[in-house]
Amino acid sequence: MTDDITAPVRGAYRTTGPILLATLALLGASACLKPLQLPPDPNPQRPDVGDKYVTDSETKLPVTKCRGEDCPPLTPDASPLAPMECPTGQCIPDNSNGQGIYIVEGSDFCFKQGTESRFCPEAFVNRGPGDVVLRGRDRLMNTFFYTPTIRGVLPGQLQRTPQGGPASFVAIHSIQGKGDQLVVNYCHSRVQCSKPEDIQTLQGAALAGFTFDVLFRNVPDEETYFELQLIPVEADQLLPPFRLQKYEVRHRLRDPNGNHPAWTNPCGGTARGRVGILPGRVVDDMNAAVTADANVTTLGCESGAIVTCLDWGYSPWNSQTGAADPRREFVYGSCLQAKRAAYFVGQGDLKSYTLTGTRILKRDEYGFGRDAEDGIERTDFLEALWSPKGAVCLNPEHRRHPEIPLHPEHGPRIERCEAPPGQQVLWRDNAKLSTGLPPRR
Numbered sequence: 396m397t398d399d400i401t402a403p404v405r406g407a408y409r410t411t412g413p414i415l416l417a418t419l420a421l422l423g424a425s426a427c428l429k430p431l432q433l434p435p436d437p438n439p440q441r442p443d444v445g446d447k448y449v450t451d452s453e454t455k456l457p458v459t460k461c462r463g464e465d466c467p468p469l470t471p472d473a474s475p476l477a478p479m480e481c482p483t484g485q486c487i488p489d490n491s492n493g494q495g496i497y498i499v500e501g502s503d504f505c506f507k508q509g510t511e512s513r514f515c516p517e518a519f520v521n522r523g524p525g526d527v528v529l530r531g532r533d534r535l536m537n538t539f540f541y542t543p544t545i546r547g548v549l550p551g552q553l554q555r556t557p558q559g560g561p562a563s564f565v566a567i568h569s570i571q572g573k574g575d576q577l578v579v580n581y582c583h584s585r586v587q588c589s590k591p592e593d594i595q596t597l598q599g600a601a602l603a604g605f606t607f608d609v610l611f612r613n614v615p616d617e618e619t620y621f622e623l624q625l626i627p628v629e630a631d632q633l634l635p636p637f638r639l640q641k642y643e644v645r646h647r648l649r650d651p652n653g654n655h656p657a658w659t660n661p662c663g664g665t666a667r668g669r670v671g672i673l674p675g676r677v678v679d680d681m682n683a684a685v686t687a688d689a690n691v692t693t694l695g696c697e698s699g700a701i702v703t704c705l706d707w708g709y710s711p712w713n714s715q716t717g718a719a720d721p722r723r724e725f726v727y728g729s730c731l732q733a734k735r736a737a738y739f740v741g742q743g744d745l746k747s748y749t750l751t752g753t754r755i756l757k758r759d760e761y762g763f764g765r766d767a768e769d770g771i772e773r774t775d776f777l778e779a780l781w782s783p784k785g786a787v788c789l790n791p792e793h794r795r796h797p798e799i800p801l802h803p804e805h806g807p808r809i810e811r812c813e814a815p816p817g818q819q820v821l822w823r824d825n826a827k828l829s830t831g832l833p834p835r836r
Contacts (some may be wrong), residue, residue, distance in 0.1 A: 402577070406684050415603045423730070430568060446635075455775060455819050456774065456819075457772060458758070458760060459760055469824075470824040472823075473825050474784075475725070475783050476682060476683070476684040476685075476740070476741060476783040476784045477684055478677075478684040478686060479679060479684070489786050494680075494735065495699060495700055495735040495747050496678060496731065497680065497696060497699045498698055498699040499697045500694070500751065501553045502696075502698070503515060504516065504696050504699075505661060506646055506661060507659060508611075508619060512534060513534050514531060514540065515531045516530070517530055517694065518531075518677065520690055521570065521690040522544075525568055525582070525588035525589075526544050527568075527569060527579045528541045528542050528543065529530050529541075529542045529545055530542075530691075541666060542612075543610050545607050545608060545609050545610070546567065546607075546608045547564065547565045547605060548606040549605065550601075550605055552752065561608060565581045565582065565583055566583070566584055566585040566587070566607065567579060567580070567581050570692055570791070571692055572674025573598075573675060574674070574712075574714075574717060575640040575672065575705070576599065577602065577642065578598045578624060579598070580594050580596050580597075580599045581594070588658075594718075600627055600703060602625060602626070602627055603627060604624070604626075606622050606624055607623040607625075608620065608622060608707070609622070609623070621647065622655075624645050624646070626645070628640070628642060628669060636765050637706060639671060639706060641669040641702075642669075642670050642672075643668075643669055644662055644668075646661060647659060662696035663696070666764065669696070669697045670694050670702070671694075671695060671702035673692070673694075674691075675687060675689050675692075676711065677691050677693065682745060683700060683731040684728070684783070685724070685727065685731070687753060695731045700730070700734040700735050702729035703734055704727055704731055705727075708765045709763055709828075710727065711724040722827070725782075725827060726759050726763055726764075728782075729782050729828040730757070730785065732785050732786075733757060733781040735749065736795055737785055738779065738786040738802075738805070739785050739805040739806075739809075741782075742785070744802045744805055748799050750795075753795045753796065755795060756773065757772060757774065758772050759829070761827070764828075773831070774829040774830060775830060775831060775834070776831045776833070777790055777812050777830075777831045778794060778795065778812075778829075778830045778832060779812060779829070779830055780812050780828070780829050781828040781829070782825045782826050782827075789810075793832050
């Protein structure tokens, strides 16, 4: 799965200027000209960024100058992808919440029971005041799970009873996201959660050390408790240019005898082993379809598509106002497929046609997405145009991994991303995001 982005080298697309052409015409073909001396590049390693990509006349897929309400509305062709109906979980190919959606493909985002990766969390769900649960997938049973109501332990108060459990709990009124910030609302008893004046809030640095006490009921007579912490990452460790908040995630089994094992990072414990949030939305763990639900705060590892697309600038809400934006929703849903190279997901092919660490470029019609230096990228070696249903068109010669065979039915039938001779490739009504290969050196 691709985590990396890159941009063209400075000067790689420089063209002959109109002044030089006019000078040549005046002097004639027989004139002896001293070679033009271009000024040295003060920083030859720095890629071009910013509006150069928007105004460059050679760039395919121009970025519109509209912003917000003055942008053309989406057409009916720009429709979202519907979640896959799989109530028993039997259609999950590998029993995980994966395919590169929640975590980079080949890994899992699961709580371990013994040596078994079993409980794969996906979201906090508010069922009512004081009734918050964790939703996810049980890999062993191959079904969705909803935990019983989770409780919390305030920072610095994780004292133990003789049975190994926390000595005191608080009731969690609700969990929500405000942009990239996780917010935990709590009260000292569930009864008090019905009184607004008794509800207190934790967010930002105050969340460090807060412990979620989570119960998994495997079978009616078997219970397993886990302790979960989400520790805010310092600002200087966040990814540019947007620096969205991330959380070091760790959990451990709560031992009834007090012999608690070491904390484990379910995202992998690497530089990408952190979690981010997607508030107010559910992401299908099979095909990455996105649906709105104000009671849900989705969790995802930084390496998975859910969080990577946010880091690329494709939040499904207006980053200035926090308001829902149908264009951003559409591009975010498209990014979830593009990041994973899920070309044919809309036709039921859940395969990801890429490998971990593959470098790509991406570009959208509205200029939402940015590289690490806050520039808009070019996709001259165009791979595909994307919608939330997968690739709308595909250029096989620019695929990330042509050695991975395409679906035998859908591969030969998908159209190419091309324009008539002398014309540029343009955006489509149902495709507002493009991907491409980095320039060849």
